[in-house]
Amino acid sequence: MKLTVLGSGAGLPSKERKTQSIVLDLIPEINAYFLIDAGEALQHQLLLTNIKPRKINHVFITHLHGDHIYGLPGFLSSRAFQGGNDRPLHLYGPKGIKEWLELTFHISGTSLNYPLFIHEIGDGMKLEVEGYTVQVRLLEHPVDSYLFVFEEPDKEGSLDAAKLKEIGIKPGPIYAEIKNSKTFVHENITYRTSDFLGPVTLGKKIAIHGDTRLIKDDEYKKLIENSDVVIHEATFLDYENEKAHEFGHSEIHEVMELFSTLNIDTTIFTHISNRYDETFIKGIKQTLPTNVWIAEDFFSFEVK
Known part of the structure; x- marks a missing residue:
C-alpha cells in the first residue's frame, strides 16, 4: 500500500504545487487504485507517473470546491480512451456531484464507454469498497467537506508448520x-485450527481529510485514533490560527499539537497555500518530528 500526493497546493496553484489529488495505491492488494479528489491538473500529473487511469476504479471526492473537482470531468472522459472501456468506475462524493457531472457531460456532449456509478455520501456513512471499510465523517468548512477513513481487513495468521509437525x-x-477449516481431526483427536496459526496481522488504517477547521471532539479523535497515516490540510503554516478558523481551514502547529495526544504513526500535511515560498516551507520542515511530513507534488509514502 502506497500513498502518492499528485497535487499538494491549496485553492490557487503555483509553479511548484498543483491543486489537490491523492492516489492510494492498492495494486499489490486488489490490483486497483483509489483516487481522492481531482484537482484541475490531475491528468497532467498522472502522465508523469506510472499510475494507469484504467485501474482507478474508485474515486472519492471530499467536497465540491473547484481545487478538488475541476480535473474530474476531464479525467473521467480521458479514462474512456485509456483502457477504461467497459471497466466500471464508482464515484463517491457530496450531494450535488451527480447533478454537476451530468450537466457538464450534457452541455459538453461527453459520453463514456464504461459504466459510471455515482454515490452521494453523508455524515456517518460506512461504505464497503473492494473489501475495505470506508467511514465518512463531516468536517467543518463553508461547504460540506468530508473525511474518509480507509480500513483494511485484518489478515489471519499464517499456518504454523512446526506445530503441525509436532502432532505428526x-x-x-x-x-x-x-x-481453510475451523477444526480438523488427526488420529481421532479434534484440534482447533486457530491454535495452529500465527498472530493476526492488523489491517492498515488511512485517514484522508478534505478542507476543514481543526476538530477536537471525542468522536472525531476516536475515528482517527490508531491510524497508520493521517493526511490533513495545512493551508496556514505560520500560527495564523484565528485566520485559519475564520476561513474554514487549519494551521499546521495547532493540528500537530492535537495529533501528539493521539496514537498516529505518520502525519502528512497537504493543501499548502501559495502565500508561502518553498524556502519558508523548507524551514518549517526542518522543525518537524520524524513522523510528520509536508507533502510536495509527487510526494510518495509506503505504508509499512
Missing part, C-alpha cells in the same frame, strides 16, 4: 485443508 502431520495438501 507432515507438509502436503492437507495443510491447505486445515487452513
Whole structure:
C-alpha cells in the first residue's frame, strides 16, 4: 500500500504545487487504485507517473470546491480512451456531484464507454469498497467537506508448520485443508485450527481529510485514533490560527499539537497555500518530528 500526493497546493496553484489529488495505491492488494479528489491538473500529473487511469476504479471526492473537482470531468472522459472501456468506475462524493457531472457531460456532449456509478455520501456513512471499510465523517468548512477513513481487513495468521509437525502431520495438501477449516481431526483427536496459526496481522488504517477547521471532539479523535497515516490540510503554516478558523481551514502547529495526544504513526500535511515560498516551507520542515511530513507534488509514502 502506497500513498502518492499528485497535487499538494491549496485553492490557487503555483509553479511548484498543483491543486489537490491523492492516489492510494492498492495494486499489490486488489490490483486497483483509489483516487481522492481531482484537482484541475490531475491528468497532467498522472502522465508523469506510472499510475494507469484504467485501474482507478474508485474515486472519492471530499467536497465540491473547484481545487478538488475541476480535473474530474476531464479525467473521467480521458479514462474512456485509456483502457477504461467497459471497466466500471464508482464515484463517491457530496450531494450535488451527480447533478454537476451530468450537466457538464450534457452541455459538453461527453459520453463514456464504461459504466459510471455515482454515490452521494453523508455524515456517518460506512461504505464497503473492494473489501475495505470506508467511514465518512463531516468536517467543518463553508461547504460540506468530508473525511474518509480507509480500513483494511485484518489478515489471519499464517499456518504454523512446526506445530503441525509436532502432532505428526507432515507438509502436503492437507495443510491447505486445515487452513481453510475451523477444526480438523488427526488420529481421532479434534484440534482447533486457530491454535495452529500465527498472530493476526492488523489491517492498515488511512485517514484522508478534505478542507476543514481543526476538530477536537471525542468522536472525531476516536475515528482517527490508531491510524497508520493521517493526511490533513495545512493551508496556514505560520500560527495564523484565528485566520485559519475564520476561513474554514487549519494551521499546521495547532493540528500537530492535537495529533501528539493521539496514537498516529505518520502525519502528512497537504493543501499548502501559495502565500508561502518553498524556502519558508523548507524551514518549517526542518522543525518537524520524524513522523510528520509536508507533502510536495509527487510526494510518495509506503505504508509499512
